[in-house]
Amino acid sequence: MPHSSIGTGLRPGGPPAVKQPATHASGRIIASYGRRGVLDPGDGTKRRYVLKGRRLKAVCGDLVEWTEQKDSPDALVTAVSERSNALERPDSSGKPELIAANLTRLLVMLAPAPEPDYFMADRYLCSAELMGATGLVIWNKTDIGPDIPEQVATYEGLGYDVLAMSCKLNEGLSQLENILVDGINMLAGQSGVGKSSLINALVADADAAIGELSEASGEGRHTTTASYMHELKAGGQLIDSPGVREFAPVIRDVQKVQAGFREIGRLANQCKFHNCQHLREPDCAVKAALEQGKVSLRRYESYKRLCNSVTMLLKQDH
Numbered sequence: 001m002p003h004s005s006i007g008t009g010l011r012p013g014g015p016p017a018v019k020q021p022a023t024h025a026s027g028r029i030i031a032s033y034g035r036r037g038v039l040d041p042g043d044g045t046k047r048r049y050v051l052k053g054r055r056l057k058a059v060c061g062d063l064v065e066w067t068e069q070k071d072s073p074d075a076l077v078t079a080v081s082e083r084s085n086a087l088e089r090p091d092s093s094g095k096p097e098l099i100a101a102n103l104t105r106l107l108v109m110l111a112p113a114p115e116p117d118y119f120m121a122d123r124y125l126c127s128a129e130l131m132g133a134t135g136l137v138i139w140n141k142t143d144i145g146p147d148i149p150e151q152v153a154t155y156e157g158l159g160y161d162v163l164a165m166s167c168k169l170n171e172g173l174s175q176l177e178n179i180l181v182d183g184i185n186m187l188a189g190q191s192g193v194g195k196s197s198l199i200n201a202l203v204a205d206a207d208a209a210i211g212e213l214s215e216a217s218g219e220g221r222h223t224t225t226a227s228y229m230h231e232l233k234a235g236g237q238l239i240d241s242p243g244v245r246e247f248a249p250v251i252r253d254v255q256k257v258q259a260g261f262r263e264i265g266r267l268a269n270q271c272k273f274h275n276c277q278h279l280r281e282p283d284c285a286v287k288a289a290l291e292q293g294k295v296s297l298r299r300y301e302s303y304k305r306l307c308n309s310v311t312m313l314l315k316q317d318h
């Protein structure tokens with residue numbers, strides 16, 4: 001190869017040399033909206049990306065491969081690695097829609113205000129069980145409601161970690177930081193419970209990151225409109241997500257709902273019928289435990305509501 005051709009952009013007799021794209025590099029998706037988003041290449045920078053091809057789907061937490069593009073500064077995502085788990089919800093037509101992937105923990109935040117929607121909390125915890133992520137409950141705003149309500153204490157009784165804190169008073173945050181240090185954590189909960197406030201407290205430059213995101217997506221700044229994965233000061237990642245009222249786990253089989261309610265799943269093998277749904281069957285261990293006060297009536301109501309919505313979804317399919 002003649003030395004003189006280097007740097008001229010021309011090879012004698014051949015087509016113009018193009019800057020050789022970097023071979024495939026890996027990265028982690030930290031924000032996604034449609035075909036575009038932001039990824040972390042792992043070198044302390046952030047890159048905007050676009051997905052290659054119609055079939056690829058990427059969400060927060062996904063590990064991807066990407067290359068440089070000739071005609072754009074944006075990275076081109078060419079492949080998404082196999083996910084260890086995925087958080088999904090049904091879209092408006094009932095089809096599963098991916099929300100986040102590769103989660104270590106799913107944190108459900110509740111507060112004295114807005115009034116807690118325990119059914120929503122149960123649905124998130126059900127998803128955590130089914131996808132194999134650790135479910136955790138956060139009781140925020142202890143400055144306005146210091147006592148953990150009985151319904152929240154119920155989660156503790158089931159073996160979930162329950163953490164009380166106040167973002168406003170900066171109380172209880174370091175305990176949470178210590179739990180989140182390893183892995184990818186996702187924060188879920190009703191609009192207004194304080195998810196973004198917690199992110200602001202635990203992340204060094206959350207505002208900057210959110211600013212970047214709204215710039216790239218054209219959305220406003222305050223109520224969270226898209227998921228964003230933040231790097232925590234103390235280590236670990238935390239995904240902030242918009243408060244969605246209609247969140248539900250994607251379940252296509254009523255028999256599977258009980259696997260998301262650990263106290264119900266545990267009792268199932270003591271029922272008379274192996275396929276007992278714990279609704280109207282005789283000699284049901286779950287109903288017996290309910291009568292003895294060993295299973296919370298509210299949790300059981302959540303279980304029934306979820307069974308009903310799965311049944312409705314299945315009817316829609318036909």
Ligand SMILES: Nc1nc2c(ncn2[C@@H]2O[C@H](COP(=O)(O)OP(=O)(O)OP(=O)(O)O)[C@@H](O)[C@H]2O)c(=O)[nH]1
Binds near residue numbers: 142243
């Ligand atoms: N009193 C009190 N208010 C809080 C606390 N944490 C957050 N807030 C307030 O609650 C309101 C909502 O907080 P956000 O952090 O925006 O709530 P969010 O969960 O991100 O809401 P969405 O983005 O809409 O889902 C704000 O006015 C916060 O200042 C707290 O510990 N105590």
Ligand SMILES: [Mg+2]
Binds near residue numbers: 195224240242243
């Ligand atoms: Mg928010």
Ligand SMILES: [Zn+2]
Binds near residue numbers: 271272279286
């Ligand atoms: Zn039963």
